[in-house]
Amino acid sequence: MAGRLTFRPVGEDALLVGADSAEQVAALYAALLEHRADLPETAEIVPAARTVLLDGVADRAALARLLDGWTLPGHPPVAGPLVTVPTVYDGADLAEVAGRWGVSPEAAVRIHTGAEYRVAFCGFAPGFAYLTGLPGRYEVPRRSTPRSAVPAGSVALAGPYTGVYPRSSPGGWQLLGRTALPLWDAAREPAALLAPGTRVRFTAEATDG
Numbered sequence: 001m002a003g004r005l006t007f008r009p010v011g012e013d014a015l016l017v018g019a020d021s022a023e024q025v026a027a028l029y030a031a032l033l034e035h036r037a038d039l040p041e042t043a044e045i046v047p048a049a050r051t052v053l054l055d056g057v058a059d060r061a062a063l064a065r066l067l068d069g070w071t072l073p074g075h076p077p078v079a080g081p082l083v084t085v086p087t088v089y090d091g092a093d094l095a096e097v098a099g100r101w102g103v104s105p106e107a108a109v110r111i112h113t114g115a116e117y118r119v120a121f122c123g124f125a126p127g128f129a130y131l132t133g134l135p136g137r138y139e140v141p142r143r144s145t146p147r148s149a150v151p152a153g154s155v156a157l158a159g160p161y162t163g164v165y166p167r168s169s170p171g172g173w174q175l176l177g178r179t180a181l182p183l184w185d186a187a188r189e190p191a192a193l194l195a196p197g198t199r200v201r202f203t204a205e206a207t208d209g
Contacts, residue, residue, distance in 0.1 A: 007064040014055045015063055021050070022120055022132060022160075027072040028052055029196060039063060047121040047196050049130070082199040085164065087113075087155050089204055091175035093143070097157060100140055109204050111138060112176060117162055117200040122192065127166035127184025129194035134162060146172030153178045155202065162202075164194075 005028070006018035019025045029047040032039070032054070040063045043056025057063055089109045098108035117133035134157070142158045147170065150156070154165040156173035163173060166183035183193050194200065 005067060005070075007068070009060055010053065013057050013060070014053060015057050015060045017052045017054065017067060019050055019052070024072065025050060025052060026118070026120060026132075028067075028070075031070065031072055033197075039066065048123070049121065080195070080197045080199065082201060083194060085155070085179050085181055085200060085202050086205045087177045087179045087202050088207055089155075089177035090207055091155065091177045093156075093174040094176050097140055097174050097176060101138055108176075112162070113202050113204050117202075119194045119196050119198045119200065120161075121196055122194070124163075125166060125169055127192045127194070128163060129183075129192070129196075129198075129200075131162040131194075131200055132160060133200075134160070136160065140174050142172040143174060146170055150175065151178065153180060153183075155179055 008016045008018070010016045017028065019028055025047055029045065029052055032045050032052065036042070036045070041056075041058035042054050042063070044054070046053040046055065054063065089112075094105050094108060098105045101108055101111065103111065112134070115133045115135070117131035119129040120132045122129050139160050140157050149168055150165050150171040150173070152165055152167045154175050155177045156163055156165065156171070156175050158173040164179060164183055165171060181193070185191055
């Protein structure tokens with residue numbers, strides 16, 4: 001894979017590994033999980049948009065030397081389980097997104113449900129996953145004025161990502177619809193339904209009532 005990884009110590013026992021692209025991060029994260037038993041003792045592996053954080057590392061220097069010699073595959077391995085997200089596509093921004101795409105709202109729904117997504121990383125709020133998989137030509141900007149409260153379960157777009165708000169919070173993403181699927185449940189193990197590497201499909205459901 002083109003590009004070199006970068007390494008930066010963080011705190012007392014963490015190593016931040018930087019990559020050139022989201023695809024390289026995905027490949028690195030998958031490889032780290034696959035070969036975790038061969039790594040110096042590491043407590044956590046946390047991917048982000050352009051980095052992977054390895055926390056609780058017993059020997060950062062040895063880990064950096066090991067990773068610097070890795071040749072990563074051009075594409076990440078087939079990711080974990082498939083989660084289906086039933087969605088009512090009645091979001092406040094659906095018509096605007098369809099207009100940006102030059103299609104009808106009905107066609108926009110078909111475009112969004114026609115892709116398979118992958119959880120690239122999690123953040124912003126507990127249970128909030130950043131999903132990649134929508135072709136680049138369908139990227140849309142965040143709203144110029146964020147909403148003070150986005151309802152829990154809102155399915156939304158921003159830049160290259162699709163996300164589902166696990167709880168009500170402020171947000172500036174473009175709202176396509178909503179799901180009743182619980183994304184975060186502190187009583188569940190694991191609490192987050194969508195973990196990095198999980199595959200996701202959206203299905204269109206009839207409007208309530």
